[in-house]
Amino acid sequence: MHRSHARRLVIVLAVSACLWSTQVVYRDALAGEPSGQLAAFAKSRTWSDATGKFKIEGQLKFASADEVQLTQASGKTLKIAVEKLSTIDQQFVRLFLETEQMLGSSAGAAEDPFQVVEEATASAAPAPSAPAPSATA
Secondary structure: OOHHHHHHHHHHHHHHHHHHHOOOOOOOOOOEOOOHHHHHHHOOEEEEEOOOOOEEEEEEEEEOOOEEEEEOOOOOEEEEEHHHEOHHHHHHHHHHHHHHHHHOHHHOOOOOOOOOOOOOOOOOOOOOOOOOOOOOO
């Protein structure tokens, strides 16, 4: 197993354990698209409604605590309220939102680790220039 797969599996298992141990609804969770480290959540899967009567095959395009958008192979995008999804699919959405929150993927770019110690000033010495070529005829 590759390290990246193992790391992803550890993250998913850790978040799953948190979800199973609490019944928290993530109303203030981030909302977004599964990309980057969350791309595994965008793999095509079967989604079911709460009654089990309706099923579709699709990829997670967008999720929030209230709504999910799914894209079918045909390119058609559907939306459904999270509360109308099956229990398993609701848990999948909560896992995505919690993982997204943990990774901070929708919070924008990562914080720049480089800190300015001293600003450049206009009086700084100019960079040395190359000597002018000599003209020989």
